[in-house]
Structures are given as C-alpha cells and as structure tokens.
Amino acid sequence: QKEVEQNSGPLSVPEGAIASLNCTYSDRGSQSFFWYRQYSGKSPELIMSIYSNGDKEDGRFTAQLNKASQYVSLLIRDSQPSDSATYLCAVTMGNTPLVFGKGTRLSVIA
Amino acid sequence: ETGVTQSPTHLIKTRGQQVTLRCSSQSGHNTVSWYQQALGQGPQFIFQYYREEENGRGNFPPRFSGLQFPNYSSELNVNALELDDSALYLCASSTWDNEQYFGPGTRLTVT
Numbered sequence: 001q002k003e004v005e006q007n008s009g010p011l012s013v014p015e016g017a018i019a020s021l022n023c024t025y026s027d028r029g030s031q032s033f034f035w036y037r038q039y040s041g042k043s044p045e046l047i048m049s050i051y052s053n054g055d056k057e058d059g060r061f062t063a064q065l066n067k068a069s070q071y072v073s074l075l076i077r078d079s080q081p082s083d084s085a086t087y088l089c090a091v092t093m094g095n096t097p098l099v100f101g102k103g104t105r106l107s108v109i110a
Numbered sequence: 111e112t113g114v115t116q117s118p119t120h121l122i123k124t125r126g127q128q129v130t131l132r133c134s135s136q137s138g139h140n141t142v143s144w145y146q147q148a149l150g151q152g153p154q155f156i157f158q159y160y161r162e163e164e165n166g167r168g169n170f171p172p173r174f175s176g177l178q179f180p181n182y183s184s185e186l187n188v189n190a191l192e193l194d195d196s197a198l199y200l201c202a203s204s205t206w207d208n209e210q211y212f213g214p215g216t217r218l219t220v221t
Contacts, residue, residue, distance in 0.1 A: 004152075032208055043200055043212040044153065088152050095166040097143050097208055100152030 002027060002093045006101035015110050019076040023089030023101055026070070032092035033065055035074045038103065039085045048074060079108045113137055114203050114213035122219045123191050131186045131216045133201030141165070142184040143210060144176060145200040153200055159184055188218075196220045 003026040013019045021035075032051055036044035048063040050056045050072070056063045062075040072091070076083055086103040093099045113136035123129050135142050141160045145153035155168035159178035173189040182203070188195060196219050202210035 034209070036212075043198075043215045046209060046211060049209050090152075092208055096155050096168060097158055097166065097204070098145075098153070098155060098202075098210060100145075100154070102150070102152045 002096060002099045004089055004091050004099050004101040006087075006089050006104045008102055009105040010107050011104055012107045012109055013079050015079060015081060015108055017079050019079045019083065019106055019108070021074040021076075021087050021089075021104050021106065023072045023074075023091075024070055025072070025089075025091045025093070025099075027091070027093040027099075028067075028070060030067075030070075030091045030093050033063070033072045034090040034098065035061075035063060035072075036088040036090060036100075037083075037085045038088055044088055076106075079106075081108050081110050084108045112203075112211040112213065114201060114211055116199075116201050116213040116216050118216060119214070120217045120219075122221065125191055125193060125220055127191050128187065128189045129191060129218065131188075131199050131201075131218075133184045133186070133203075133213055135182045135184070135201075135203030136211055139203035139205055139211075140182050141204045142178055142182065143202045143204070144184070144186045145202065146170075146195075147198040147200055147215075149197075156186065191220045193220050 035048040050063040090098040143158040144156040147153040157167040
C-alpha cells in the first residue's frame with residue numbers, strides 16, 4: 001500500500017516563529033521527496049525537493065530527509081501570515097510519480 | 111506561475127455525460143501527469159504520458175482515458191460521469207527529474 005501520512009492540523013504558529021511540518025511514507029525504496037504549498041482554491045505550488053538524507057535549505061525553507069526512518073519534514077523560519085496555506089508532502093513510489101499526503105493546514109497568526 | 115495551462119477553468123456536467131479536459135505543458139517539459147483532488151484530500155495520481163505513450167496509471171477505472179500530442183499537450187477524457195467524479199483535476203508537467211509543476215486546474219462538478 002502506497003501511503004504518505006501527514007498531520008492534518010491546523011497547525012497554528014505566531015508570526016516570526018518556526019513552523020515544523022512532518023511527513024512519513026510507506027515505501028522504503030522511495031528516492032524523491034517534495035513539498036508543495038496550496039492556497040485555498042488554488043493548485044499546488046512546488047516549494048522544495050529533496051533526494052538525499054540530510055538538510056536542504058532554500059531561503060526561509062529547510063527540508064529534512066531521513067530515509068532510514070522514512071521521514072521527511074519542512075521547517076519554515078520567520079513564518080509570515082502569507083505562509084498560511086495547506087502544505088502537501090509528496091513522494092515518488094514505484095511507478096507512481098507522486099503519492100501525496102492529505103496535507104497539513106498551517107495558520108500563521110499576526 | 112508555472113507555464114502549465116489548463117482549460118476549461120470550471121465545468122458543470124450531468125451524471126452519465128462525457129467530458130474532455132485539456133492541458134498544455136511547460137516549455138521544455140515532455141511528461142504530463144494528471145491528478146484528481148477531492149475536497150480536503152491530497153491529489154491522487156490518474157496517469158502519466160511520456161512521448162505520447164501512457165507511462166503509468168493509478169487506481170482509476172478505464173472510463174478515465176487520456177492522450178498526449180506531439181507538442182506534449184494532453185487531454186483527459188472521462189466517460190459515464192458519476193457524482194463522485196466531482197473534483198479539481200490537475201495537470202502537471204515535468205522533465206526527467208520528476209519535479210512536477212501544476213497548472214491551475216479544472217473544477218468539475220457533476221450533478
């Protein structure tokens with residue numbers, strides 16, 4: 001069974017804080033991992049990709065991957081109200097290009 | 111914004127009818143994937159096309175079919191529409207690295 005699990009939230013953080021979003025996946029052979037941001041009524045927007053164990057930083061975003069634990073996370077530093085959205089974790093599994101979690105709703109409170 | 115476009119934006123159909131959704135991929139991308147996103151859920155993979163051939167399919171019945179054209183644009187066809195087919199249909203284009211970029215989607219309502 002191809003599964004990606006995320007806490008649905010909502011996750012509420014104050015403006016300027018660090019938001020931490022987590023994701024686990026079922027296929028130990030997965031090699032490609034992505035985070036998408038989806039605003040209400042809009043389509044998913046790719047914000048991070050990660051392929052190797054460890055951390056990958058891009059501006060205020062850091063993706064972390066631990067393949068042994070089958071765990072991916074996304075940290076958002078200095079959270080802004082404009083970061084309020086649903087964050088989707090997606091994993092490549094077998095012949096399926098992307099298996100998505102249900103998403104975590106993030107609310108950044110000004 | 112990505113360079114992926116989809117049409118139409120919204121569509122209302124009656125149960126039993128057929129629908130065709132269209133997608134133009136981003137310049138330089140040769141792979142198109144289609145996803146269905148129900149309200150409150152993550153997108154679910156329908157199928158993928160690479161160089162005009164179906165290159166993988168998710169757990170969707172045969173009444174969901176597709177095409178890819180030489181210019182890498184694509185169509186999704188759904189026959190015998192059911193109420194549960196009401197969803198946001200997303201097209202994504204990519205290259206070999208599988209970083210997929212989504213179009214704005216088509217909102218389909220089946221009544």
